[in-house]
Structures are given as structure tokens and as C-alpha cells.
Amino acid sequence: MQKSANDNHLADDVLEGAGEIAAFLKLKSRQVYTAVAAGHLPHYRIGSNLFARKSTLLSWIASQETAKVAA
Template sequence: MTKHPGPVANLQQTASEVTLGDDLLRGADEIARFMFGDVKHRRKVYYLTGEAPRGMPHFKMGSVICARKSTLLNWIAQQERFTPGE
């Protein structure tokens, strides 16, 4: 089993170093580009924010799906540590 680095906490910056605008992803295209490297995976974003059993953390601004990069990185780190049956 590959050992991954610790939690994303060591990558986090202080609030004075990062603005919400730098951390905010607006829309399925931006989220897909951040998570999967390409906007063609936007349907995965809709699945993860709707039907997935362990859904992706997100919120809406009006009708636009939004997420914070820092929150997604922490969520991904939690998924890596998740053991089925917990």
C-alpha cells in the first residue's frame, strides 16, 4: 500500500495569504478542471454533488455549484483514509 503524505493541513495558508476568490471554484467546469484536469468531466461533478453515496462538499450561489479548493483537498484526503464499513 502506498503511503501518502499527511493531511492537507501542512499545505494550508493563513487567511492573510489567500483570499476567498483564490480558494473559490464557481461552476461545474471550474470544479472539473481542478479535480480531474479537464472540463469534459463536468458530469462527474454533478454526480458527486447529487447522487454519490459519499457526496462531494459543495454549496450553491444562486443556481451555480461552488466549492472551495481547500475543502475539496481535505475531502479527498479523508477519502484516501476511508475504510469501507466504517
């Protein structure tokens, strides 16, 4: 089966594990686990594996910035 351009985009958008998510957000892995446990970080799981999309995290950050400005 041949991969489409959309498959490559999705693969480039997905962060796998707390380490990758932490590196993207410039945090420590423990901070990612704490934020996930508190329900403060958009993510999804497949089994026990933690994932997040870069695009979703960037949108979430933008909404956090907007909320702070409006408050």
C-alpha cells in the same frame, strides 16, 4: 472599499461552476454534477450557481484516502 489579504485568499480558494470544479479534480463536468446530486462532493450553491472551495475539496480527498487505508 479596499480588499484585504483575506479577501484575495478567499477568491483564490473558490471554484465557480462544474467546469472549474471538474478541471481542479481532473473530472468531466457531468461527473461533478452526478457526484453533487448523489451528495458525494462537498459544495455549496448560491441560487442555481455551483461553487466549491479548493481547500475543502483537498481536505475531503485526504479524508477519503484515510478512510480507504483504515478499511
